[in-house]
Amino acid sequence: MINKETIKNILADYLKEKKLFLVDIKINANNEIEVTIDSADQAIKLENCIDTSRFIESKLDRTVEDFSLTVGSAGLTSPFKIFEQYKKNEGKEVEITLKNGSRIKAILTKTEPDNITISYTKLEKVDDKKKKIRKEIVETYNFSEIKCAKPIICFK
Numbered sequence: 001m002i003n004k005e006t007i008k009n010i011l012a013d014y015l016k017e018k019k020l021f022l023v024d025i026k027i028n029a030n031n032e033i034e035v036t037i038d039s040a041d042q043a044i045k046l047e048n049c050i051d052t053s054r055f056i057e058s059k060l061d062r063t064v065e066d067f068s069l070t071v072g073s074a075g076l077t078s079p080f081k082i083f084e085q086y087k088k089n090e091g092k093e094v095e096i097t098l099k100n101g102s103r104i105k106a107i108l109t110k111t112e113p114d115n116i117t118i119s120y121t122k123l124e125k126v127d128d129k130k131k132k133i134r135k136e137i138v139e140t141y142n143f144s145e146i147k148c149a150k151p152i153i154c155f156k
Contacts (some may be wrong), residue, residue, distance in 0.1 A: 002031055002060065002067055010059045011019035020048060021084045023074045029065040036074055040088050074093060079150045086111040089151050096141065096149040115142045
């Protein structure tokens with residue numbers, strides 16, 4: 001059976017050269033391989049997926065082990081799976097679901113190896129005034145606190 005490490009090793013230099021990165025590899029018991037790729041600075045095109053698929057196939061031998069292969073891109077609304085996806089979305093609006101169940105819509109302002117920083121505005125009541133004021137909130141969350149994070153697509 002083909003394993004994830006084999007696919008990772010095949011793709012390491014190739015993806016770096018193409019300015020792409022690996023998001024996920026899934027391989028089931030029937031040797032159905034599903035590879036997900038993304039790019040830090042451009043949209044993934046169909047050609048990127050086709051070329052990556054052909055490259056992987058050129059490095060594997062079907063006479064030794066039969067397999068099926070699908071290469072796709074991380075969807076626009078797919079949850080982030082790796083650090084590079086957080087980094088790619090800095091400055092953009094995201095929805096964070098924390099492990100405690102709370103959800104936050106915010107701008108992803110900074111991504112570091114262990115955590116992210118987000119900012120958002122919140123209406124807060126000031127003393128005994130009737131009118132609420134907008135307050136800028138900046139929070140940092142460790143990746144271990146995050147259950148799910150995904151981009152928010154806005155068509156304004």
